[in-house]
Amino acid sequence: MNNHDLLIYNTLTRTKQKFVPLQPGHVGMYVCGPTVYGDAHLGHARPAVTFDLVFRYLKHLGYKVRYVRNITDVGHLEHDADEGEDKIAKKARLEQLEPMEVAQHYTNRFNDAMKKLNVLPPSIEPHATGHIIEQEQLVQQIFDAGYAYESNGSVYFDVEKYNKDHHYGILSGRNLDDVRDASRELDGVGEKRNQADFALWKKAQPEHIMRWPSPWGDGFPGWHCECTAMGRKYLGDTFDIHGGGLDLIFPHHECEIAQAVAAQGKQMVRYWMHNNMITINGKKMGKSYNNFITLDEFFTGSHPLLQLLHSPGALSQHRRLLERGAASLGKRPRTPYGGHQAAGTHRAAGCRHHRERVCRKAHRRLLRRARRRL
Amino acid sequence: MNNHDLLIYNTLTRTKQKFVPLQPGHVGMYVCGPTVYGDAHLGHARPAVTFDLVFRYLKHLGYKVRYVRNITDVGHLEHDADEGEDKIAKKARLEQLEPMEVAQHYTNRFNDAMKKLNVLPPSIEPHATGHIIEQEQLVQQIFDAGYAYESNGSVYFDVEKYNKDHHYGILSGRNLDDVRDASRELDGVGEKRNQADFALWKKAQPEHIMRWPSPWGDGFPGWHCECTAMGRKYLGDTFDIHGGGLDLIFPHHECEIAQAVAAQGKQMVRYWMHNNMITINGKKMGKSYNNFITLDEFFTGSHPLLQLLHSPGALSQHRRLLERGAASLGKRPRTPYGGHQAAGTHRAAGCRHHRERVCRKAHRRLLRRARRRL
Numbered sequence: 008m009n010n011h012d013l014l015i016y017n018t019l020t021r022t023k024q025k026f027v028p029l030q031p032g033h034v035g036m037y038v039c040g041p042t043v044y045g046d047a048h049l050g051h052a053r054p055a056v057t058f059d060l061v062f063r064y065l066k067h068l069g070y071k072v073r074y075v076r077n078i079t080d081v082g083h084l085e086h087d088a089d090e091g092e093d094k095i096a097k098k099a100r101l102e103q104l105e106p107m108e109v110a111q112h113y114t115n116r117f118n119d120a121m122k123k124l125n126v127l128p129p130s131i132e133p134h135a136t137g138h139i140i141e142q143e144q145l146v147q148q149i150f151d152a153g154y155a156y157e158s159n160g161s162v163y164f165d166v167e168k169y170n171k172d173h174h175y176g177i178l179s180g181r182n183l184d185d186v187r188d189a190s191r192e193l194d195g196v197g198e199k200r201n202q203a204d205f206a207l208w209k210k211a212q213p214e215h216i217m218r219w220p221s222p223w224g225d226g227f228p229g230w231h232c233e234c235t236a237m238g239r240k241y242l243g244d245t246f247d248i249h250g251g252g253l254d255l256i257f258p259h260h261e262c263e264i265a266q267a268v269a270a271q272g273k274q275m276v277r278y279w280m281h282n283n284m285i286t287i288n289g290k291k292m293g294k295s296y297n298n299f300i301t302l303d304e305f306f307t308g309s310h311p312l313l314q315l316l317h318s319p320g321a322l323s324q325h326r327r328l329l330e331r332g333a334a335s336l337g338k339r340p341r342t343p344y345g346g347h348q349a350a351g352t353h354r355a356a357g358c359r360h361h362r363e364r365v366c367r368k369a370h371r372r373l374l375r376r377a378r379r380r381l
Numbered sequence: 382m383n384n385h386d387l388l389i390y391n392t393l394t395r396t397k398q399k400f401v402p403l404q405p406g407h408v409g410m411y412v413c414g415p416t417v418y419g420d421a422h423l424g425h426a427r428p429a430v431t432f433d434l435v436f437r438y439l440k441h442l443g444y445k446v447r448y449v450r451n452i453t454d455v456g457h458l459e460h461d462a463d464e465g466e467d468k469i470a471k472k473a474r475l476e477q478l479e480p481m482e483v484a485q486h487y488t489n490r491f492n493d494a495m496k497k498l499n500v501l502p503p504s505i506e507p508h509a510t511g512h513i514i515e516q517e518q519l520v521q522q523i524f525d526a527g528y529a530y531e532s533n534g535s536v537y538f539d540v541e542k543y544n545k546d547h548h549y550g551i552l553s554g555r556n557l558d559d560v561r562d563a564s565r566e567l568d569g570v571g572e573k574r575n576q577a578d579f580a581l582w583k584k585a586q587p588e589h590i591m592r593w594p595s596p597w598g599d600g601f602p603g604w605h606c607e608c609t610a611m612g613r614k615y616l617g618d619t620f621d622i623h624g625g626g627l628d629l630i631f632p633h634h635e636c637e638i639a640q641a642v643a644a645q646g647k648q649m650v651r652y653w654m655h656n657n658m659i660t661i662n663g664k665k666m667g668k669s670y671n672n673f674i675t676l677d678e679f680f681t682g683s684h685p686l687l688q689l690l691h692s693p694g695a696l697s698q699h700r701r702l703l704e705r706g707a708a709s710l711g712k713r714p715r716t717p718y719g720g721h722q723a724a725g726t727h728r729a730a731g732c733r734h735h736r737e738r739v740c741r742k743a744h745r746r747l748l749r750r751a752r753r754r755l
Contacts, residue, residue, distance in 0.1 A: 073479065073482065105447065105505065107615060108447065108504045111502070111503075111504060111505050111506055112504075115502050128485070128489050130479075130485060130486075131479065133481065134508070134511055136511060137508055137510060137511025137512075140514060140593050140594065144594075220514065241479060
């Protein structure tokens with residue numbers, strides 16, 4: 008084992024921390040994988056590539072790594088707030104297929120794309136539908152601990168109650184009032200006691216194909232359950248690293264933490280790692296925003312954006328660079344980067360450079376770069 | 382849809398039958414997939430290639446085919462008679478891995494090999510561990526119908542009782558006395574009422590990692606349950622085609638039929654199709670016989686047998702051809718093929734040729750071929 012210290016930026020503590028594994032020489036890592044109801048796009052590839060690097064680097068350091076990346080094939084509803092149809096069931100309905108045919112098709116396509124990106128397969132790739140019993144056990148534990156209630160055949164997590172004993176928002180930095188305010192925009196409270204509560208188990212309506220028996224009647228698990236249940240099953244009640252995209256911090260990972268703490272009285276994850284988003288023109292790439300480039304389009308270059316020499320995003324970025332560079336040398340500072348020189352201050356203005364000389368040089372470079380590009 | 386009749390040799394009726402799907406235009410097909418505890422060998426590839434051809438041909442005929450091929454990742458014990466350790470758990474123990482790491486690794490390798498063989502992925506590839514609830518439901522149905530009994534935390538299928546009402550051996554042509562005689566060679570009866578009975582649910586010993594809660598206590602499903610449970614889940618209580626290797630007819634497929642009939646009172650499968658075995662020197666290629674060529678060895682040619690110009694098997698086959706050819710023209714017939722000429726009879730001697738002239742010609746050809754090769 009190499010003795011170099013590995014520092015990890017832990018989203019939970021908002022600091023870089025020295026990585027010390029729970030079991031010397033071993034690392035357990037869980038990363039949220041794709042919901043398999045459509046072709047993966049660049050945004051889906053980013054966490055896979057990011058944590059592939061982490062996986063490889065940990066192995067390079069000599070650790071024996073058990074890397075779990077799940078396949079979500081049930082429970083992910085159209086809207087995060089437990090509303091709407093199951094994403095895979097909807098696709099299956101539209102294509103007149105068995106939901107598992109849809110899930111299998113897109114799982115295969117995802118794995119093929121990962122291979123093309125030279126992303127290593129994880130050690131275990133568990134499916135949400137393959138762990139219904141484990142999810143029911145988790146719900147039962149939360150129920151027994153008093154942090155869940157049944158309502159019309161569904162089971163919800165009692166966020167208000169949990170927040171009295173623990174801290175709901177520990178990862179995302181939100182407090183319950185924010186969550187309540189954000190939630191109010193949605194549909195009426197319905198079955199939930201409070202709008203911030205989230206589903207642990209949803210009752211299956213008669214038309215639902217994906218359904219399993221449970222102590223609360225036929226239904227299916229809430230989206231957040233699978234990762235907590237499968238993480239614990241394959242990595243233990245406490246494990247080293249949990250990863251995923253920044254967009255999953257709330258509600259998904261926040262709910263995972265609440266579920267684990269409610270069920271077992273202690274945190275499940277020691278280091279939370281998040282990758283940033285792929286953006287198009289400053290907006291997160293997402294299926295729901297319809298601004299995505301699929302991996303197939305990426306491999307073949309067949310997306311219109313990939314056929315431009317400069318994407319519109321790049322052009323506006325270059326213009327910004329030019330303005331910033333000009334401002335940094337001119338009399339009329341427009342940005343903090345350029346502004347601090349005229350003001351005579353330096354770090355106080357938010358400049359990232361330590362010495363003014365470096366700073367001036369850097370700004371001149373910016374200007375040259377920007378001119379060349381326009 | 383093409384109107385040409387498709388004839389299928391149905392192992393259940395031992396006849397070629399015109400294929401008529403249950404739902405016009407649609408075909409449901411289930412094929413037994415690999416037990417993922419080691420690298421696949423040529424013997425494992427044969428059913429995959431065979432039923433890939435069937436899959437492609439049915440689609441070519443215009444059918445919409447739902448093709449289910451399972452992954453056995455729990456329940457397959459070392460010996461077919463419900464004895465010994467779980468194959469995957471054993472490998473995991475030996476390699477100090479979580480069983481699902483073993484299963485994932487060999488599932489990936491199997492699928493990679495299938496891609497190299499140009500075998501299409503099936504529509505659904507369900508895992509046994511992913512369908513524990515469905516298997517428990519099946520066991521409960523058999524229990525409720527009176528064809529199962531509990532013994533020391535395990536549940537067994539009551540073959541004697543079933544055979545009184547139905548026909549155990551309908552597929553394999555065995556009768557219960559044969560089975561009893563064959564079974565007697567094994568260990569003592571133990572928990573079973575009768576040695577021919579088979580496990581539906583096995584109690585987990587304390588050291589077992591792969592275990593799930595059930596109405597009969599913590600345990601894991603018997604090997605035969607998964608195919609019945611997953612076939613019914615994805616293809617319905619009755620579906621068109623069930624395939625697999627000849628070696629699975631007994632006990633696996635026989636037990637599948639018994640389970641389905643016991644649970645639902647009627648046959649589950651309309652056409653049973655079986656592929657023959659890959660043999661090495663006349664013996665079935667199998668992991669347990671240690672006479673296998675893995676697909677990796679096959680692709681790279683790195684197995685010693687693949688480096689011979691003539692395999693030992695081919696040489697002895699050629700010698701047989703020579704003897705047979707000589708005998709067919711000479712005075713001293715040694716085989717039925719050659720013998721009938723001297724005897725003046727023809728078809729009666731078991732010759733496959735209709736007319737004697739064809740026959741003599743064929744035998745001369747055999748001789749020439751054999752001489753050339755030696």
